[in-house]
Amino acid sequence: MEGATTKGVLSHLTLLEAQARSRKTQPQQPSRVKELKAKVEALRTQRDQLKAEIETHKNLQKMRASLDGRRTHEEEEEEMDEDSENSQLLRLMARHTQVEDLLHAHRIIGGYNVIKTHQGKGVCVSLATAYDDVYLETYNLEMDLKPKLRIIRHNIPPFIPLNSLVEQSNMQTDTRTFLETLSQHLNAFTGRKQQLKLVKELHKSVEVMESNVLCSLLVMMLTVPREKTAVLCTLDYTDHSKCLPTRVHFESEDQELPNSPEWKKNCSLLMETPVHKALTTMRKMGNIM
Incomplete structure (x- = not known):
């Protein structure tokens, strides 16, 4: 009798456990199905977006080719109605990408x-x-x-x-x-050329004796106020990537003049300052007429 009772209790417990498991799994099943459906829908949306992007990219490529003149008018009419809104939008987008490409090249x-x-x-x-x-x-x-x-x-x-x-x-x-x-x-080059032009315009007392087309050589005759002493000034621009001379040389009948402290300062001034501005400073200092 006791054995039958024990078996009856165990059977009842087994039934209760089965019912409990059933209650746990039943609410979860619809939730899992709903989750999978949402994931499938998201993947479909992503697929549709990718297809649209690929189609737009193809149309842009065709429109770019059209704008670049690589396609005939007949080919355009076959593939796209030029009066449609989509066509106009794609044409604007293609033009926009062209401008972006040019700006990118401009920066590069x-x-x-x-x-x-x-x-x-x-x-x-x-x-x-x-x-x-x-x-x-x-x-x-x-x-x-x-x-x-x-x-x-x-x-x-x-x-x-x-x-x-x-x-x-x-x-x-x-x-x-x-x-x-x-x-x-x-x-x-244009800077040296402009300096030569300004020398002729601003310094009438300075005589330009020699220059060349590259404006890499400039020879001027300067006049010292006292006793009207003449000084031949040669500017040599051996570095053609700069506007300032690399060498300044003076020649005068007064052989002591080029080596005097005053004219050594003038030499430094001409090497460090554009020639037309240097001549203005030299005139203000009374070194030339």
Whole structure:
């Protein structure tokens, strides 16, 4: 009798445990299904977004090709209605990406003005020069981008060592350094040229005896007020990337004058100051007429 009772209790406990487990799993099942459905829906949404992005990218590529002139008008009409809103929006987006590309190139090469040429296969770079806050000449380089970067046309003065600058700065791998070096040479040249112009305009008593097209040599006849002594002043600009001379030489009938303390100061002044400004200081000090 006792054994039957024990078996009955155990059976009842087993039943209760089974019921408890059933109650625990039943509320969880709908929650798990709901979670899986939400995940499937999120993945479908992500898939649709990726498909839309891929389609938009393809249309942008086609529109970019159209703007670059690489597709015919018939091809455009076949694939896209030009009067539709989508077409207009894609055209604006394509133009926007073109502008972003140009701005990126503008930053890469140091802020020089760039215009696309040959239907995007080349660029024209403008290098403006200035001296003492005055804009002077602008020079242009037209370069092919493929199969390798090369200069095809330019208006750089022939006495600027363009080929040497290309080799020294390794234009293929460091275009920005090449343009910076070239710009430095051009600005130095136009700066020396502008100084020569100002000497002629501001100092009528100074006679320019000799100069060259590169403005790397300047010979002037100066006059000392006392006894009207003449001094031949030679400025030599051997560093063509700078506006200041690397050598100053004086010649005079008064052989002691060039070695005098006063004219040694004038020599330093001419090496450290633009020539037209140095001559103004020398005149104020009474060293020249």
